Amino acid sequence: MPRTSTAQPTDEHILSLMRDVRSMERGLKLLMDKYQEPLYRHLRAMVHSHDDANDLLQNCFIKAYQCIGQFEGKSKLYTWLYRIAANEAITFLRGQKRRAADSMDDNANASICQALKADEPLDAANIEALLQSAMQTLPDKQKQVFVLRYYDEMPYEEMSKVLGTSVGALKASYHHAVKKIENFLER
């Protein structure tokens, strides 16, 4: 669920604005205000690079703007937006040929892994990079499941709607992903 602190416009209000030609840009603005942070967090976790996440987030909102008429209201608006974002991310990852970890060298990974084993205080700044390195070992779909659960803290039921996969399959996929990352950290 999106983490919202102040009073946010309801999804119905945003939709009604976006479905009116005269107010659709205002509706889009409200939509971005409400969902930009969780979607950015998701995309950033998926692609790691801020620039790539920025491109995907913009595409995501432009597609939402173009296709809002196709949103039938059967699911929640944020579920629909997550689905767009998830598709954008998967498409991007499939197009990305390089699969190697790109932000940390092996020495840095090794030092964090050593700290984990020794139960020493962890350097918070590097944990993200370490996780990103570990996630590079996951298949795209499994990585998506891990990001939705670990980063976005999404219930399995919502994940099922976003990814179109059964809850049971998602649980299995998440468990596998966690085990693979753990193996990566303990190697």
Place this chain on the structure above:
Amino acid sequence: MDNAKEIYEELERLSPVIARLKVVHEPPAAPKTYFADMQAEVLRKCQSQQTVPRFKFLFNCAERLHLWWYSGIVRPVLALAALALLVMAGLWWRQYWEVAPSMPLAAQLSEEEVLYYIEVNADNFDTQLLLSLLPANESMLHLTLGLDEPRTQDLMDAILKSLDTENLKELY
């Protein structure tokens, strides 16, 4: 958040190491002014692409007309259509009410047809009028009796033969 707690407990069961990471893990944040810039960029792209949203309600005629109206296309089109309609109506009105040049009925008939008509309807004509219209040397009897000339001659002969001396005296 219950959901977050539940997810953390699940993670702790699966992998205490990763759960330990999650406690101190801070996902990367966006740069300070990023979202404002991103919004401006998205709005600019939407406007520059002149993206037509694929709304279902666009298939509603009223909404479509509404959109066209505001797009500035429909007004000149409607004005042209109204003008064309007025011109067509004017042409039709003129054609409908225009009096066709009158043509005398007699002018459309051949001479034989006219004579036949006069013969058949001789009783309806004024004798003096007929006499004034026909050539002076033309025998008028067949017209006044409604018979053709040979039959009129035969009739005249029969009448003359049937007349006795007394009748002739009366006549002359």
